């Protein structure tokens with residue numbers, strides 16, 4: 001049982017963490033800290049947090065666990081605000097979609113107190129944002145990747161893992177570097193492709209006509225283009241190197257495909273489609289086995 005948790009950024013991810021822990025009866029008091037009073041007050045109205053705090057000092061007093069759940073470029077400003085009031089018994093974690101730069105920032109800001117920072121990333125989410133989108137079962141059966149640091153104590157890592165397990169999540173561990181390379185390929189690139197495709201179509205002079213006839217294939221491919229622009233700006237810039245690597249590989253793939261199409265090489269095209277179809281079917285089967293409640297409309 002956690003006596004007090006503090007959430008910086010009570011949106012989809014922070015709010016769902018709060019709702020899940022409350023539903024599990026795993027926490028006594030939930031304090032929210034926000035960028036704007038309005039969002040925080042809404043989170044309180046919705047019953048997600050008990051206290052909408054305007055004082056970091058007060059918020060951190062006696063806290064067992066602090067979760068950073070704001071866009072990743074906010075990490076520095078939030079950790080700087082925390083550091084003077086961070087007591088020895090408090091563990092800090094985060095939910096950011098990238099880990100390398102978060103860890104670098106945390107080391108620079110926290111200094112000796114880096115021992116208390118256990119980085120994490122829930123692999124569950126939606127294209128919706130804000131406290132209204134928060135749901136208690138977002139993490140049920142989903143992975144949470146922790147990227148513990150050599151300086152972390154086993155007890156602090158266990159505390160963070162247990163909190164996510166109380167939310168129904170399954171704990172995995174990666175190094176920050178492996179984490180960022182993996183998610184550049186299977187999360188960051190797909191989001192950026194979806195944004196780029198919708199932007200491209202929206203900028204065409206006959207966009208209205210095109211959108212009028214866009215159907216379920218378009219909806220499936222582009223659902224994630226409804227995600228937060230600020231969050232994806234921060235992820236892109238923070239994981240620039242790994243994303244550029246994946247983008248270059250994808251551009252090369254498109255260039256190969258373009259040449260096949262231009263040459264009318266149906267055999268080569270069909271071979272690529274068949275390989276992708278098989279891989280997609282295998283992935284779908286494995287994810288349905290591992291996450292039986294998997295929904296087609298979102299990673300929830």
Ligand SMILES: NC(=O)C1=CN([C@@H]2O[C@H](COP(=O)(O)OP(=O)(O)OC[C@H]3O[C@@H](n4cnc5c(N)ncnc54)[C@H](O)[C@@H]3O)[C@@H](O)[C@H]2O)C=CC1
Nearest residue numbers: 009011012013034035069070071072096097125126129130
């Ligand atoms: N949306 C998703 O599907 C997933 C997001 N993440 C990560 O979780 C984090 C939060 O994402 P969401 O909950 O989706 O975003 P969100 O937009 O729903 O919530 C973020 C909240 O942080 C607040 N905020 C911004 N700056 C702040 C600051 N300096 N101090 C305190 N609060 C601040 C915003 O007002 C907002 O309420 C991001 O780092 C993102 O990379 C991780 C997994 C999935």
Ligand SMILES: O=C(O)C(=O)Cc1ccc(O)cc1
Nearest residue numbers: 097123124125126127298299
């Ligand atoms: O909406 C979806 O399907 C997602 O893929 C959500 C998501 C977004 C960012 C993450 O770091 C993890 C999960």
